[in-house]
Amino acid sequence: MHVARKRFGQHFLSDAGVIDAIVGLIDPQAKDAIIEIGPGLAALTEPLLTHVDRLTVIELDRDLARRLRAQDRLTVIESDVLRVDFDALAKTANQKLRIVGNLPYNISSPILFHLLPSASQVRDQHFMLQKEVVQRMVAKPSTAAYGRLSVMLQWRYEMENALQVPPESFEPPPRVDSAVVRMVPRADWPKLPIALLSELVRVAFSQRRKLLRHTLGPWLEKNRAGNEFDLQRRAEEVPVQEYLDLAARVRQAQE
Secondary structure, rough: OOOOHHHHHOOOOOOOOOOHHHHHHHHHOOOEEEEEEEEOOOOOOOHHOOOOOOEEOOOOHHHHHHHHHHOEEEEEOOHHHHHHHHHHEEEEEOOOOOEEOOOHHHHHHHHHHHHHHHHEEEEEEEEEEHHHHHHHHHHOOOOOOOOOHHHHHHHHHHEEEEEEEEEHHEEEEOOOEEEEEEEOOOOOOOOOOOOHHHHHHHHHHOOOEEEHHHHHHHHHOOOOOOOOOOOEEHHHHHOOHHHHHHHHHHHHHHH
């Protein structure tokens, strides 16, 4: 019997109804290149394998990875997901990836940011996350949940809070509610340097309670941009598209 390890943030999905609902959301097809992050005790892995010819899983826990290698038609990458090159996986598969998983809640945001540069190599993503994280991902401006994560992810993905999952669906139960998010890369995304947009948004949200003239203002002045941007607002009041337009002007000013 495998004991969940706190340092890996392990909470194993055990509710058959929830598992069926997630597989239904994914709608796996035989030839799909599906990558599962954090397969754990294979609660999602095994039902996925009934639909696809092959499945690739990424598992850091060496005991779980050894157990998973006993499965047929399963490629096991024993690694920290933050070290995995998803562009290379897509190149090997010769098609866009479908990425799924019950993400470790303690590093869910770093995983989402790690996947961001590979969005053009992805068909869709379905992740189990802490409910509050999903709410931040899909949040609208002028709400408490709207922040850096909202802006960076809405730049590249259409997202939907697709399924609510209570703590008792896991073993051991987490102390928070969970949700499944569907993420589909946008076809119409404005092409911007990730580092530039990330820095702009980080500075903007660095002091949420202050007007942007105190935080973003000096940064824009240093970067010779922003004359037409209304700084008499707080970061959470600015829609995603305005951040994207501003980043484009900053890039133009730097060229």
